[in-house]
Amino acid sequence: MRLITARFIAILLLVIPGFMATYGFLEMKNALFDYFAGLGEEHTVSFAWLQMLTGVTLFVLGVGFVGGWIFFRDRKRNYVAPRFKKKTSD
Numbered sequence: 001m002r003l004i005t006a007r008f009i010a011i012l013l014l015v016i017p018g019f020m021a022t023y024g025f026l027e028m029k030n031a032l033f034d035y036f037a038g039l040g041e042e043h044t045v046s047f048a049w050l051q052m053l054t055g056v057t058l059f060v061l062g063v064g065f066v067g068g069w070i071f072f073r074d075r076k077r078n079y080v081a082p083r084f085k086k087k088t089s090d
Contacts, residue, residue: 014066021062027055 038045
């Protein structure tokens, strides 16, 4: 039972940053779409900087976490190129 619980927690540790990255991408997309969609109207269009920065932050954090996890897992299993391998002190 402990193995199942540990694997469930590990999956959650990857799913939550994945959802963060997805939500961040959607926020960036919505900020850009709202700006470009409003260009044809008569009133002045302002860019949603807070929405865009929130989206960029969530996207970078989510992708960075998942990418770092994959990198360190591959480094542990010796799947990376020689320049990314751990330096040995000889």
